[in-house]
Amino acid sequence: MTRIEGVVQESSNIRTFVFRDELSTSAKPGQFAMIWLPAVGEFPMSLSIRFGKDLSSITVKAAGEGSKRLYESRKGDIVGVRGPYGNSFDLSTLKSKSRVLLVGGGTGLVPIAALAKEIASRKRNVRATAILAARTKNELPFLGFLRKCLGRENVFPTTDDGTLGYWGLAHEKLEEILEVSKTGFSQIFCCGPEKMMLAVYKVARQRNIPSQFSLERIMKCGIGLCGSCTIGKYVLCKDGPVLTHKELGSLEREFGVAQRDKAGKLVRL
Ligand SMILES: Cc1cc2nc3c(=O)[nH]c(=O)nc-3n(C[C@H](O)[C@H](O)[C@H](O)COP(=O)(O)OP(=O)(O)OC[C@H]3O[C@@H](n4cnc5c(N)ncnc54)[C@H](O)[C@@H]3O)c2cc1C
Numbered sequence: 001m002t003r004i005e006g007v008v009q010e011s012s013n014i015r016t017f018v019f020r021d022e023l024s025t026s027a028k029p030g031q032f033a034m035i036w037l038p039a040v041g042e043f044p045m046s047l048s049i050r051f052g053k054d055l056s057s058i059t060v061k062a063a064g065e066g067s068k069r070l071y072e073s074r075k076g077d078i079v080g081v082r083g084p085y086g087n088s089f090d091l092s093t094l095k096s097k098s099r100v101l102l103v104g105g106g107t108g109l110v111p112i113a114a115l116a117k118e119i120a121s122r123k124r125n126v127r128a129t130a131i132l133a134a135r136t137k138n139e140l141p142f143l144g145f146l147r148k149c150l151g152r153e154n155v156f157p158t159t160d161d162g163t164l165g166y167w168g169l170a171h172e173k174l175e176e177i178l179e180v181s182k183t184g185f186s187q188i189f190c191c192g193p194e195k196m197m198l199a200v201y202k203v204a205r206q207r208n209i210p211s212q213f214s215l216e217r218i219m220k221c222g223i224g225l226c227g228s229c230t231i232g233k234y235v236l237c238k239d240g241p242v243l244t245h246k247e248l249g250s251l252e253r254e255f256g257v258a259q260r261d262k263a264g265k266l267v268r269l
């Protein structure tokens with residue numbers, strides 16, 4: 001159990017909650033924690049950017065009834081934190097001077113922002129270009145943060161309604177960047193709504209670019225015991241949440257198509 005020590009308004013419907021939890025400070029980009037809100041329930045949440053040595057955070061979008069309650073939390077409120085769990089984006093195959101693409105949409109930008117910070121902090125000479133997608137300008141989190149990490153010229157916002165940056169969808173901007181880029185990209189890292197990830201997966205596959213995707217499913221135990229997060233042969237809380245394009249290749253009946261509801265029934269997305 002810990003207390004919320006700070007709240008940051010990231011966009012019109014997304015807030016970051018800062019807290020102190022020693023284990024969470026060891027989280028790698030893509031890992032998540034189970035966050036318990038008294039009298040509401042427990043949610044899986046990506047561990048967000050760190051605020052200094054001892055402070056971790058989660059970044060919450062007010063979506064359904066549960067996350068709206070979490071979003072309304074205030075400084076001093078108590079939350080339970082269990083984690084970090086799951087795997088993380090894998091940077092180990094990147095060579096020096098690699099160029100990579102980060103693509104994030106909505107709260108999918110949470111692990112993407114953590115990854116951008118990790119890339120920026122490494123002196124391995126990896127260059128990253130980021131695409132940040134939202135429905136509209138006011139719903140776009142982390143724009144300033146990503147510009148600071150990666151350089152303004154390497155960050156491309158896209159909005160569905162054209163209120164900021166490229167007017168269109170993330171995978172369309174991705175295709176445009178890949179079309180004009182003279183040097184190749186060695187990896188694409190992506191997190192966002194699953195339809196968006198499916199479109200990015202198809203672009204990456206068409207161009208033979210290795211890619212990694214952070215997925216969401218219903219997660220109850222978070223440690224591989226209950227089976228509520230299964231997708232194909234994978235138990236997402238342990239084998240994921242980050243899956244590679246190779247792993248997703250065997251999931252064509254589920255990835256971007258269907259997921260299990262809270263009762264375990266497969267329902268269309
Ligand atoms: C690995 C992972 C990382 C995520 N990271 C983020 C993030 O960084 N930011 C963010 O805003 N959202 C994140 N989510 C989604 C988040 O867990 C919720 O699904 C989302 O907030 C929507 O919840 P709701 O308000 O619609 O839930 P409701 O259905 O309204 O909530 C009702 C209750 O259901 C439970 N519940 C809701 N979602 C889940 C779930 N996925 N698994 C188990 N129980 C659940 C909660 O106990 C909640 O009280 C992540 C999900 C996963 C799997």
Ligand code: FES
Nearest residue numbers: 220222226227237
């Ligand atoms: S959440 Fe229980 S097995 Fe993944």
